[in-house]
Amino acid sequence: MGVLVTAEHIIEGLNPPQREAVTTIAGPLLILAGPGSGKTRVIAHRIAYLVDVIGVAPWRILSVTFTNKAAKEMRSRVAAHLEEAAADLMLGTFHSICARLLRTEADRIGLNRSFNIFDDSDQMSLMKRACEYSNVDTKRFKERAILSAISHAKSELVSPETYARGARDYFGEVVARVYARYQELLVENGALDFDDLIVRAVEMLQNNAEVREKYQERFLHVLVDEFQDTNIAQYQLARLFAAKHPNICVVGDPDQSIYSWRSADIRNILNFERDYPDAKTVLLEQNYRSTQNILDAAHAVISGNKQRKEKSLWTSAGEGEPIVAYEAYDEAEEADFVANEITSLVEDERRSYSEFAVMYRTNAHSRALEEALIRAKVPYALVGGTRFYERREVKDILGYLRLIQNPHDAVSFARVVNVPGRGIGAKTLSELERWARERGVPAFTALQLVAEQESAVRPSVVERHPIGAKQTKTLIEFQQMIAELQDVAEKNNMTTLLDGVLERTGYRKHLFAEFEESEGEERWENIGELRNVASEYDGLSAGHGLVAFLEDVALISDADTTPDNDDPGSGRVTLITLHSAKGLEYPIVFMIAMEEGVLPHIRSFDDQAQMEEERRLCYVGMTRAKQRLYLVRAFKRYNMGSSSHNPPSRFFKDVPQVLISQRSAVRSQYEAVERGPSRYREGLARKDDRPPVPEELVFAGGERVRHPRFGEGIVVSSQKVKDDQEVSVAFKGEVGMKKLMLSFAPLEKL
């Protein structure tokens, strides 16, 4: 019996249908978490609770992936309840579970156990090479577009051969050619890209009966979270796991599908109903997160989509505060507004910084915010952005480690062979590569051949390598260094290996030579941070530590770097893209840059389907807020050097005026637009009846006032701030001095 559950919040709160859904889980469990599913953490809690209270047992942990925070938490929670030796539990993202299984079964399926996982930039390097070898006119067909087409094919389990047969136009033919070549290169490099992890795992289960039975027996139940963002291959994998014991539960909300550009396919939901006709669908329309105002506003936005099934969420949480709309002059002023608002809410409402999140469409928008928050001395944590593992110095060191683990990795080889500068340039490398290709060996192996030739008494003239004398010497030294480090890796823990790499390469000196004192220091600290992470793998046996470390680093997700907002000590405002925010929640959310061209993004203007996805993205952002939601925009914004005026986002305008408390720094021409509030919901109108802030100062110095929370006080001063008034009041007792904005503070004259 399968169970299909759609809509928000399956487990949180455990209402009756949710309880029913979860209690069908009665044995070994495999959880496949979709991208960025912070909600999985809640599920983890609930499962632990069920184990504890309902006594679903006995389970045993076979393997748990550590790459995401939810998995880690799941493990510690569940481990506390479980006996060491009963059933099997596996929790992780699709990618991390596949990586783990492929590594475990590598020998059986003829896969090199020390395969490296190639990320986006590694893929691009390979793609450039693949295009070069296939003589592709990359002016006409962009490598990025070809890679994207290949990635899409893989996500639908379309092989190069099948793709070639289906190619209808010239672009298709080019892609087919490059696809085949690209796959060959991956094999040569002993690498799997992100898509391969899924594809190879599916193939493994399809083609190897022994492996298939093993896992189908092991996992009696399969649960997929964030199902709306899975692709065809991932769904296929889930089905394979659940083929023997068809206990499969998927959780997803079609309105939150925001990864179609990454080949997530909403057809999965339809297919699920077709593939499991006995499945029970449970619609969960009670929301346990947001206030009714927030839900109504979000509903008004998402209702603008044509392609959707209507559902309306409700909550017992009450109306809550109105949504604050604010128009700033430019992005600096916008950021200041956010910083000030946070500061005053922290003061006035005793909020912790960790209760706030600021969300934006693109990573670039975090810049102005960071500056403003630093000025305002507001602690913040940036999620994603220039991600830690994408920093140059970190990638360099990882490049060495990857080459040590897998010398066939030509991408890593090319990255580190001249870092620090050893006098090995493009010319030498291309010569070496050409020579290696003639021999059908990877570049690093070719280097070993060069070394052998050099040490031979009478080198063969015909096979003679084409490398100059000086470069040859350097390259052989490099090759020997890596060989020695491989030896270190086999016998020592991660910290020792990393220190060995740093020492042998003289990387610290290199950093300080290349950069200014302060920047060098900063980058060296990043290496220190990397070393800290690596040290967590010291407990693993030599060799295994390196494999696990590199795998985890490759598969770490933005959500894993999210500050834990359950932890009151963390005390930081979260800055995060709308995409990364999926599955998370915060009491107070600011959505900034709510402008046409940003959200919705300009690149979605000419495509209806993409526009609908932008709308869903907006919906996702709005529904992250539990208590207060701010929709903020700027009249003027600097893009890349030049500034532009963007009209307010169309999504912004979809929010009924009755739900909004409007605040503005500038009187722009847009203020006049669509002012007339269409009465959205009975009983909400009175909110808008709040009188506008008057021109004259309402409070004078010396006046006695009362505030519902702070009690009685005396007005010290009051002044006009933009089109609001700021009143400074000395309250009695411990409360002391407060600065209050008139439009917000319910101040009463005594």
Place this chain on the structure above:
DNA sequence: CGCCGTACGGTTTTT
């Protein structure tokens, strides 16, 4: 042959 300077182009979202 490699390194460093300047011009230019492209510019969402991420496992």
Place this chain on the structure above:
DNA sequence: CCGTACGGCG
């Protein structure tokens, strides 16, 4: 604005 491509110099 940032990273890459190309051209001249050591």
